[in-house]
Amino acid sequence: MRELALIAVPLLAAALAVVWPTERTRPWLLPAAGLTHAVFALWLLVTPPTLVANAWFGFDAMARATLPMVSLLFLVCSVYGVAYLKLRVERHNRLFIVALLVLLGLLSLALQAQHLGLLWVAAEAATLMTVPLLHFNGTARAFEASWKYLLIGGTGIALSLLGSFCLGYASLHGGGGGDLTFATLADRGASLTRPWLIAAWVLLLAGYGTKMGLAPMHTWKPDAYGEAPAVVGALLAGGMTTMAFVAVLRVKQVVDAAGASAMTERTLLAFGLFSMLVAALFLLGTPDFKRMLAYSSVEHMGILTVGAALGGAGIWAALFHVWTNSLTKGALFLSAGNIRRAAGGRTVDEVAGMAWRSPISARMFVIGVLAVTACPPFGPFFSELRIVAAAFQSDSKLVAAAFLGCLLFAFFGLTRLTFAIVDGRPRAAARAIGRRFPETSGIILPPLVFLAFSLWLGLATPSLLRESWTAAAKLFLPTP
Amino acid sequence: MTGALNLLIGLAMGLNLVALASSRLPSVIHAAALQGMVLGVLPLLLDHELHGLVALVAIATVAVKGFVIPGLLRRALRVANIDREMQPLLGFVPSLLLGGAATIGAVALGGALPLLPEHARSLLVPGAFATVVSGFLLLMGRGKAISQVCGYLILENGIYLFGLLLIRSMPLLVEAGILLDLTVAVFVIGIIMDRIQREFDTLDTGKLTSLRE
Numbered sequence: 077m078r079e080l081a082l083i084a085v086p087l088l089a090a091a092l093a094v095v096w097p098t099e100r101t102r103p104w105l106l107p108a109a110g111l112t113h114a115v116f117a118l119w120l121l122v123t124p125p126t127l128v129a130n131a132w133f134g135f136d137a138m139a140r141a142t143l144p145m146v147s148l149l150f151l152v153c154s155v156y157g158v159a160y161l162k163l164r165v166e167r168h169n170r171l172f173i174v175a176l177l178v179l180l181g182l183l184s185l186a187l188q189a190q191h192l193g194l195l196w197v198a199a200e201a202a203t204l205m206t207v208p209l210l211h212f213n214g215t216a217r218a219f220e221a222s223w224k225y226l227l228i229g230g231t232g233i234a235l236s237l238l239g240s241f242c243l244g245y246a247s248l249h250g251g252g253g254g255d256l257t258f259a260t261l262a263d264r265g266a267s268l269t270r271p272w273l274i275a276a277w278v279l280l281l282a283g284y285g286t287k288m289g290l291a292p293m294h295t296w297k298p299d300a301y302g303e304a305p306a307v308v309g310a311l312l313a314g315g316m317t318t319m320a321f322v323a324v325l326r327v328k329q330v331v332d333a334a335g336a337s338a339m340t341e342r343t344l345l346a347f348g349l350f351s352m353l354v355a356a357l358f359l360l361g362t363p364d365f366k367r368m369l370a371y372s373s374v375e376h377m378g379i380l381t382v383g384a385a386l387g388g389a390g391i392w393a394a395l396f397h398v399w400t401n402s403l404t405k406g407a408l409f410l411s412a413g414n415i416r417r418a419a420g421g422r423t424v425d426e427v428a429g430m431a432w433r434s435p436i437s438a439r440m441f442v443i444g445v446l447a448v449t450a451c452p453p454f455g456p457f458f459s460e461l462r463i464v465a466a467a468f469q470s471d472s473k474l475v476a477a478a479f480l481g482c483l484l485f486a487f488f489g490l491t492r493l494t495f496a497i498v499d500g501r502p503r504a505a506a507r508a509i510g511r512r513f514p515e516t517s518g519i520i521l522p523p524l525v526f527l528a529f530s531l532w533l534g535l536a537t538p539s540l541l542r543e544s545w546t547a548a549a550k551l552f553l554p555t556p
Numbered sequence: 557m558t559g560a561l562n563l564l565i566g567l568a569m570g571l572n573l574v575a576l577a578s579s580r581l582p583s584v585i586h587a588a589a590l591q592g593m594v595l596g597v598l599p600l601l602l603d604h605e606l607h608g609l610v611a612l613v614a615i616a617t618v619a620v621k622g623f624v625i626p627g628l629l630r631r632a633l634r635v636a637n638i639d640r641e642m643q644p645l646l647g648f649v650p651s652l653l654l655g656g657a658a659t660i661g662a663v664a665l666g667g668a669l670p671l672l673p674e675h676a677r678s679l680l681v682p683g684a685f686a687t688v689v690s691g692f693l694l695l696m697g698r699g700k701a702i703s704q705v706c707g708y709l710i711l712e713n714g715i716y717l718f719g720l721l722l723i724r725s726m727p728l729l730v731e732a733g734i735l736l737d738l739t740v741a742v743f744v745i746g747i748i749m750d751r752i753q754r755e756f757d758t759l760d761t762g763k764l765t766s767l768r769e
Contacts, residue, residue, distance in 0.1 A: 192729070193729035196729075200732075203739075204738060226742065226743060227743075230708060231695065234739075238688065238714075240729065241718050241722060241730075242718075244726055248722065249670060254726040256726060272669070
């Protein structure tokens with residue numbers, strides 16, 4: 077029942093938000109639902125429920141290893157959301173709040189889905205629910221971003237449906253019935269028909285990989301993250317991508333069980349390293365600090381994918397990285413939102429000297445960038461170190477070298493742009509705008525909390541979380 | 557039964573080529589709508605005894621793919637006041653040739669893949685692959701937003717066609733595909749709303765270029 081509450085609580089709150097009469101108090105539904113959701117998620121993390129065999133959905137090891145992070149991310153973002161919507165009173169907030177809450181419910185459903193079709197339905201609905209969030213600012217650029225998001229994301233989701241059909245046919249042709257739960261498919265692994273299985277893997281990886289934002293299907297990401305409000309960017313980069321990554325992992329589990337783990341590992345490795353390379357190159361060139369965050373997200377999706385390709389220890393490290401990356405990205409997106417508002421611009425030509433204009437946000441942004449580029453003692457350093465260690469363990473030294481090389485270039489790109497907007501003389505135009513957006517505690521504390529989490533995950537990773545990642549990594553057959 | 561089925565799938569494959577070759581947007585919409593209606597009828601031919609649920613799905617598919625979405629698209633055409641695809645990224649003749657090649661390739665591929673005996677003689681698999689590729693060609697080769705939506709619609713028709721292989725054993729998964737129609741509806745409603753709210757002069761996605769490196 078508790079696992080149902082994770083879906084029901086946000087949806088009920090969304091229904092309440094629809095009928096809520098006043099614009100001013102409606103945003104408080106976000107932290108209220110977020111807190112209830114987080115309590116349930118934490119409770120489930122500490123005492124996981126017994127799983128029903130062949131159920132379509134349930135709080136299994138994979139959900140336990142990821143869902144509490146999404147819940148935590150939403151809770152902290154929702155506090156920021158209240159302060160943010162207070163600054164944006166000129167826009168109606170009903171649709172925005174309803175869409176955010178429904179998105180949380182759908183992400184909880186997708187992360188717990190044990191059934192190929194249910195997972196797809198949740199992913200599709202979550203994609204559609206994001207459109208009004210991206211379009212919140214109502215500008216022509218926001219329209220363009222949501223158009224591209226829907227076109228590319230919609231194509232990706234269509235491909236993953238075709239892939240799901242192929243996997244269904246692989247099971248049907250192999251003599252299986254209509255049972256498409258992941259556990260059943262994995263049990264019947266050997267009987268799945270090989271050509272259809274390969275087609276399914278390619279299509280599902282392309283489809284859910286588009287949702288993750290792996291290169292070369294990442295092109296929606298810079299536009300969407302650049303135009304979206306900070307809260308939405310943080311939730312997309314930490315929540316939506318995690319959902320897609322978990323979907324890829326669940327499909328990989330089935331394909332591995334069918335004895336094709338060499339293929340999954342090779343394709344994941346190729347996609348992962350290519351994404352890291354593309355992201356590093358674009359990071360060296362982009363002049364816009366919000367789009368920079370999108371390329372950084374592409375890079376980290378590449379890191380996760382490389383981790384997933386390295387088998388047991390790599391998957392453990394990838395799940396660790398899901399937590400450290402998402403929570404650090406939260407700090408980056410929220411502080412970038414503050415800087416963007418106070419600066420009135422987004423490119424190096426328009427923005428400089430933000431250390432003077434919005435000192436606290438600028439400092440948090442710098443610390444966040446250092447954290448996300450794997451500077452110790454923040455979380456990403458330790459999770460990426462684990463991935464490098466996993467690469468050495470599986471004796472793929474070239475992979476480790478390419479991985480570290482891409483990280484180095486990404487570091488150059490990120491720090492170049494960050495110090496360009498933080499240092500220097502503030503633009504005169506920013507002075508008046510900056511005064512309109514003082515750094516109140518509502519917009520300062522949430523990113524600070526994220527940074528604290530990032531530090532905590534790095535210095536003292538809770539053993540409870542370690543244990544949950546170990547349990548999830550055990551779902552995958554030990555690879556030779 | 558297989559004869560009638562294959563005839564209709566063949567018709568749908570022909571409509572792919574019509575959509576790829578035509579420069580007038582109303583005829584592209586027309587081809588996509590007709591294809592949707594043809595596909596909507598197929599489940600009735602697949603099942604030997606008529607189930608209430610299958611009939612309901614068929615009626616809903618014909619209504620949504622044949623009338624609701626094309627109606628919305630025509631409305632978008634009217635508000636946007638455009639008629640022709642002037643500058644496709646991929647010309648009409650090359651896209652037609654590619655579509656033809658894809659159709660031949662799909663038939664060859666359908667012969668090479670292992671199929672259950674009851675599907676071995678039907679055109680479902682080649683038809684599905686040819687339609688998916690044609691949809692992709694339209695999606696990527698055209699500049700106008702409405703042509704791209706038609707491409708998405710045809711891509712989705714191809715996926716639906718493939719889903720018919722599974723409709724008996726996993727009907728719920730196949731019917732979930734109806735959510736893709738919702739995506740299309742969001743696309744079109746987006747165009748209409750945006751058109752009404754603001755200037756978006758030619759509805760040419762080639763002009764959506766303010767976001768780039």
